[in-house]
Amino acid sequence: MTYKNSILLGTLGLYRDRFHQYQPNRDLAERLEIARSIPRTHGVEPVYPQDLGKDGSGTKVMKESGLSVSAVNVNIKTEAKFRDGSFTSPDAGIRRETVEYMTTAMDLAAELGAGMITVCPLIDGWDYAFQADHIQQWKWAIECFGEAAAHRSDIKLSIEYKAYESKNHIILPSMGKTLHFCDRVGADNLGVTMDVGHALIAGECPGAEIAHANDAGRLFYIHFNDNDRGADWDMLPASVHLWQTLETLHYMRRIGYDGWVAYDVFTRSGDGGEAIAATFEMMEDLDALLDKIGPETIRQGIAGGLPQWTMRDLVKGLL
Template structure:
């Protein structure tokens, strides 16, 4: 099976990190779409960040643009992370007015997803967590998280809400931090349309083996709804080109995605602050496609190696893949 590939449109435009307002000029959403299609002919989907790329006022325009380009809306990513009023939480804020406002915003984004014929709402609840000890009610925070996610999922049963986890940043501790606690958060809602997004870089920073995280989601009941790909050195969410740090990790990951029958999007999520964005993201796509081909060509051999549990034979196999 060949996967469908997508990109996050905003990755072509946001060039602002913690130290510089931008290393390049930020193009408009239409310009980013044109660049993406020119540099990445293999993509068939686009993820749109709510408010940045899409809002209630431009849904028809964006839907037509994607239709004209021949690509689908792979997911809607609500912007629950950049508005300053969400600095101390969205649906877990201690302020009931903020909890209501953020839930209403998520409802708006869900209606937009329906209008865009998109069935994935990717929830990266980045501000829902805490920074200081003895300053957060962990139990109450997770209860609000459950209640409001549940409300959303029950109101929009035809949509799938994918919880994207990350251990830290912008908060020091995130409620959706790793695969296991995110599975618990999804299960607590009692809604089968709440599942998980794995961002490979987030998993690396969390100290996970990302392939094992795939298996956990499978064992929990096919809860892996969506995938974001990027790379990093393991200490921070560097959002680098896939394959520039890890190799065997991605072979392992692509094998287990195939083994567990994952059939969702393979989406790139990286911020090339200094590099040409379209070309950097295109490189990630080429790497993942290469890993996919390697796994397809050697699937039975990899399966056999895993069963043998012989690290030396596995090492020889990996050397063979790189021509050594």
């Protein structure tokens, strides 16, 4: 294990759906205290502006916690003004505010010693045919991200793609399209946050997407969780897709990934902090499983190319 563990601070606070509330609301200081108490925690991912404040006042609490910041997560979706889009809003004023959110977050990331912000543009897309001007949306998105990326070259701007939610179709739904988008913007500090759960609901192979993003030089950040490919349930890693999770870790080793891995894991049962602690322990155990299988067994299986042999040998490697 060469990567560093980070906790999305939102996973330690309020969690509810349209039927029930499962976790209590906690302020930033309370969530940071829980994060500090969890073994194997190397850092956290706070949200701008909800955690850090629009004026950056939350940075004082962050610094006092003594925890490193893996990235600042920029929320450009939940406020009412973003209902019709953020960087693809037809309102030029909203697009300007979106860029300001990203550039302010970049400045705060630098102040907190983080080299990156991450953005999940969930509100940018469409629900129905003929609802959106796809040509104009694409141009607006390129302009917004280009302007934000140019704000400061020392901070990475990482895009967390997702196929759907809140819109039925999101403008950046997959690794391939997001990498193409980064090339169209053309900024060296623009890249991708590969969320394993988002790759799964997009019908992707997370290990392959890591390999492709790394080849493009744009793999900036990784989020881990799991789901059944039907919806983004933010379950514990490998709780559904054991082999795909092991393959993802294998390719992280292959490319020598030594950056941050953040965990977007929520629980409806028990305590959120306990779920994160269990996640960290599980990830260490998964790394140990890879060691037990051994790189030679994996290499031979890939070289053979026959699934019945590959899976047989992988299973034998676990015995």
